[in-house]
Amino acid sequence: MRIDIITVVPDLLTSPFSHSIMKRAQSRGLLEVHTHNLRDHTPYKQGQVDDYQFGGGAGMVMMPEPLAILLDKLKEERNYDEVIYMTPDGERFEQKIANRLSIKENLIIICGHYKGIDERIREHYVTKEISIGDYVLSGGELAAAVVVDAIGRLIPGVLNDETSALFDSFQDGLLAPPVYTRPADFRGWKVPEILLCGDPKKIDVWRHEEALKRTAERRPELLEDHEE
Template sequence: MRIDIITVLPELLKSPFEASILKRAQDKGLVSVHLHNLRDYTDDSYRQVDDYQFGGGAGMVLMIEPIDRCISRLKAERDYDEVIYMTPDGTTLDQKMANSLSLLDNIIILCGHYKGVDQRVRDTLITREISIGDYVLSGGELGAAVLADTIIRLLPGVLNDETSALTDTFQDNLLAPPVYTRPRAYKGLEVPPILLSGNLPEIEKWREEQALDRTREKRPDLLK
């Protein structure tokens, strides 16, 4: 998979992809992540990427020209399955969407900034708009990192145990059951005996019951 991220703040995005699972996935050649500074696609000495709104109003708007140049150049080099715009009014990211996106080959992620992008970008260049929640960030960079993480960890070979992703919260519309590790007892708190029994069928049954109970208690909406 290849992920191209277009941003006015590439330095904000470097760190997440230089550590942990995301770096390991790139080192293995399972994914390649490329950051594109939108200012590199301007044609003036000020490298201007934003301007005032027509009609007045507070906040600057990212211009269509540098965005169009960047996306056009990328598309001239390869085909893309999706051109995604990170925006608070997009479709809320969930595990089902992440699963679907992880099956693609090449995607572009455009990070919004300031008051957003010229509407003509959204009308003609974007194929999908995604939000990571009902709140507003300073820009789309952190949202793009979240989206990339949810996708990359699902790629075959990224996690040491591929079955781990299949038992994550939300994969089957249930929250994950509680988990425990050593020590078996700590300040009077004991690990449930069933987990020490070695009876795998009964352990799986217990985990399923715990997942259902936890979902019923914390997120009953998922059971609808």
């Protein structure tokens, strides 16, 4: 998979992809993440990429021309499955979206800044708009990093144990059950006996029951979708 990220602050994206699982995905040749500084593709002086909005109002808007120039360049080089714009008014990012995107080959992610991007880019280039929550960030870079991390870890071969992602929270519509490791008795706090019984079927039943219990306590609305 190749992901191209368009940004005006590329340094914000250096660390998230230089460590741990994302670093491993790239070193194994399973994921390529390329960041593009939009200021390198603007025809305006001093790297200008934003201007005042028509009709007045506070806040600057990212201009259409620099974005169009860079998007056209990228699309001439390869076919993209999606051009994603990170925006607070986009579709709420959930595990099912990450699952679908993880089987794509090439993605572009546009990181907005200021008051966002000119609407004409959204109309003529963007194919999917994503929000990671009902709040506003200074820019789309951190949101893009979240999306790439969620997608990248699902690519076969990225995780050392490929079945691990199958048991993450939300994969089956439920929160994940409690997990324990050694020692079995820590300060008198003991691991549930069922996990030490050695019977995989009984353990699976316990984990499912605990997942249902935890979901009912913390995210009861998920159970409605699960039952459907």
